[in-house]
Amino acid sequence: MEYNTERTTLKIPEYGRNVQRMVDYCLTIEDAEHRNKVAQSIIDVIGNLNPAIRDAPDYTHKLWDHLFIMSDFKLDVESPYPIPTAESFVGLPDEVPYPQKSRKFRHYGGVVKTMVKHAIEMEDGEEKEALIYGIAYAMKRNYLKFNKDTVSDSTILTDLDEMSEGKFKTEGIDLPHSKSFNIAPAERNTTAVRKKGNNNNNSKKKKRRY
Helix, strand or coil, X not given: CCCHHHXXXXXXXXXXXXXXXXHHHXXXXXXXXXXXXXXXXXXXXHHHHCHHHHHCXXXXXXXXXXXXXXXXXXXXXXXXXXXXXXXXXXCCCCCXXXXXXXXXXXXXXXXXXXXXXXXXXXXXXXXHHHHHHHHHHHXXXXXXXXXXXXXXXXXXXXXHHHHCCCCCCCCCCCCCCHHHHCCHHHHHCHHHHHHHHHHHHHHHXXXXXX
């Protein structure tokens, strides 16, 4: 019995060993015209075996590249695309940079950060002061929504000063008391209220009488 561990390693396992044998056979064909026909037949086969790749742009180019990879770049056929070399596939692909986003102050939300950036670019005046107050108000509301039942204005203004890199005038901002927002208990229990309501509705359903 022949085990896979004793067989040659497949260059592209997704296509299977039979396709690899077809490629190996194509390498043994001496007649150039016949070799080109067999290569085209292999392209048709691997295209049918991997229909998902057809959604990719210029998918036939990818199939021809796969054919040369499976032949160890030894196949001498007429390709409609530039014939790749082993050197062009050496090494790892370029690393995709991961977006660097600060996790600090994430509890205030991305909209607040966008508002802070916009306010920094504004000219000093009443409109800017009104926006800064609105940002501080939104920050306190978001803080109460996801963290605690109460928070001091000094905490909000200190965070706002750090987010704006000290470019805002936060002295004298007087925000409403935490209880006046009246959102922390209600919004945290929204899911529980919905579930309770659904249970009540189910219990009120009357059974059909036949």
